[in-house]
Amino acid sequence: MVDEAADRVAAWVRPEIRALSAYHVPEAAGLVKLDAMENPYAWPDELRDAWAAVARETGVNRYPHPQAPELKAQLRAAVGIPPEADVLLGNGSDEIIQMIALALAGPDRVVLSVDPGFVMYRMIALFAGMRYVGVPLRETDFGLDLPALLDAVRRERPAVVFVAYPNNPTGNLFAESDLVAVIEAAPGLVVVDEAYAPFTDASFLGRVGRWPNLVVMRTVSKMGLAGLRLGYLVGPAAWLQEFEKVRLPYNINVLTQRAAELALRHKAVLELAAQKADWSKPLAPGKAGEKRARGVAVHESFGTVVAQVAEVTVKDNTFRVDRVVCAVDCGIAVNPDIIRAQMEGGIGFGLSAALYGKVTLKDGLVEQSNFHDYPLLRISEMPAIDVHIVPSTEKPSGVGEPGVPVIAPAVANALAAATGKRVRALPLSLA
Numbered sequence: 001m002v003d004e005a006a007d008r009v010a011a012w013v014r015p016e017i018r019a020l021s022a023y024h025v026p027e028a029a030g031l032v033k034l035d036a037m038e039n040p041y042a043w044p045d046e047l048r049d050a051w052a053a054v055a056r057e058t059g060v061n062r063y064p065h066p067q068a069p070e071l072k073a074q075l076r077a078a079v080g081i082p083p084e085a086d087v088l089l090g091n092g093s094d095e096i097i098q099m100i101a102l103a104l105a106g107p108d109r110v111v112l113s114v115d116p117g118f119v120m121y122r123m124i125a126l127f128a129g130m131r132y133v134g135v136p137l138r139e140t141d142f143g144l145d146l147p148a149l150l151d152a153v154r155r156e157r158p159a160v161v162f163v164a165y166p167n168n169p170t171g172n173l174f175a176e177s178d179l180v181a182v183i184e185a186a187p188g189l190v191v192v193d194e195a196y197a198p199f200t201d202a203s204f205l206g207r208v209g210r211w212p213n214l215v216v217m218r219t220v221s222k223m224g225l226a227g228l229r230l231g232y233l234v235g236p237a238a239w240l241q242e243f244e245k246v247r248l249p250y251n252i253n254v255l256t257q258r259a260a261e262l263a264l265r266h267k268a269v270l271e272l273a274a275q276k277a278d279w280s281k282p283l284a285p286g287k288a289g290e291k292r293a294r295g296v297a298v299h300e301s302f303g304t305v306v307a308q309v310a311e312v313t314v315k316d317n318t319f320r321v322d323r324v325v326c327a328v329d330c331g332i333a334v335n336p337d338i339i340r341a342q343m344e345g346g347i348g349f350g351l352s353a354a355l356y357g358k359v360t361l362k363d364g365l366v367e368q369s370n371f372h373d374y375p376l377l378r379i380s381e382m383p384a385i386d387v388h389i390v391p392s393t394e395k396p397s398g399v400g401e402p403g404v405p406v407i408a409p410a411v412a413n414a415l416a417a418a419t420g421k422r423v424r425a426l427p428l429s430l431a
């Protein structure tokens, strides 16, 4: 029986497939697992609770939406996909490589990439019956060997060129001008694989549409969501409409769709707040004896996600909050002015509690009697506040309270950055 099966396999399974070994994932029990570039940290409890609430409302009895329009809208907002570009979703970007190969395959068609490069380009070329050509990287610095690459492009006329930007496994970012030369020389499609986009500011995403043969591929795997299996391709509609035809229906399951929407919403507010607060640039220094620092926090409540960056100045055992940059996603912004005012009010109210809100008991009696011994934030202590609203197509959610709970952790994080010490009690105090 076994021999008979082996005979039939030999007769029917393509020799190049029989010669392969299946994708091997080494056992990692007991090791610090770094080989797959996953985020080693799980979601914080608060996000897990939010996800549990979403999962409870998610029907698994129905097929998922085949086009996942809500997830695509969230992706567009969270990663800044050019509005004129199309988006295609894959069960991981591996599946997108496969869709591209299936659509472009032919007996004499070539997949071209660099070696060492991401192993799945070669593997999937083989699965699809295409010829793989790998152009060696420069030995000195793993840079692109541009003359050799351009020669190979002219000689092989590849149906598709894959370049990982930054590259895996070498970890370097190729020169942008080299990539442009390849795009301009290639007769077919060029896929700039930005799987490692979370590790660099360099990207071709904003230039999709500039060349007729450029598409950009991304994944959520390397931003900490490898378990969701979600990749996306951004490019001109003419290409993506063809790839849609080989996409299996319902390839993005409903739990992945909802979980990615939740995570991307948080990412969008966090990044907007960080960008508007110039998080990547150093803060202006304080006066002699002062330390200045920033802290950030994100919180979801009443269906609204808020991120705040607090800037503090610490001197001796005292501190003041100079500025707060707040980003909010409350669905469709019906009245932006009121949303801004609510966030400002929430920050003032939350700061009052964070700095002063303390009721003490003595001999069974509350000691505080009125505002003279239960202080509130004074107008002179109100920080400068900038509020930014994330564009959204979600239904409107709350704006009254969601600005409040974010400010204390943002300020506590800023104090930790300034002093190296964690304040874990309210009201916040360095004394």
Ligand SMILES: Cc1ncc(COP(=O)(O)O)c(C=O)c1O
Residues within 6 Å of the ligand: 036, 037, 091, 092, 093, 094, 095, 118, 164, 167, 168, 193, 195, 196, 218, 219, 220, 221, 226, 230, 231
């Ligand atoms: C360069 C590159 N592209 C694509 C992928 C595949 O990512 P996904 O998890 O989305 O299938 C990886 C995964 O390691 C990668 O390194």
